[in-house]
Amino acid sequence: MAVKIDGRPYTVHRVVWLWKTGEWPFPEVDHEDRNGTNNRWTNLHEATSTQNQGEQRHGGD
Template identity: 40%
Template sequence: MLTQNRLRQVLNYDPETGVFTFAKGRRKGRTAGTVHDSRGFLKVSIDRQSHLLHRLAWLWMTGVMPRWNVEHINGDHGDNRWANLREGERSQKRQYRAPRRQTTTCMDVWKVGTSFEAMVAVQGVTINLGAFETMDEAAAAITRLQRRARERQATQRRLSA
């Protein structure tokens, strides 16, 4: 399954324009995506798997694949700007359902299958810190991120004073 980290290794995404470009290789900087069907959806192949770009935009911004379908608010299926996307209704596309997540005793840690995912919101963007074998490892990753954020804020305060 494609992860946010792997996606970011292969493609770059501009949420303002909705355009994906290749991040490396001979196609670096070129626009990614070809028209998928007569409705105008765009797709790209990553690791020999075809992906719709509006779903990749969701993964890029939230850290997880959408549970169901992603709708284009303005009806233009080629317009993958973040402001133009929203998650659709559950009943519309059951085949896109993600693995069921169970809450844990640690905030921002979710049990997915046999692993634990650490996800935190930073300035309105959800960041997936990855999957860990234990809840304690996931919680420690969150603590490290929070500590680095506090250190960065303290440094910025000292520099601006």
């Protein structure tokens, strides 16, 4: 899911992070429940690329 701000597309979960914290997430935002459409603040956390792809959650740490 994406929104456009000043003509530039942003994913909704990154905009939610910015709105709640005042900063862009670094490096990425992950969804706790693995549902990419659930952009509730309580479902989001910062993560590395590896964490975001689920490797760490599946024993790949």
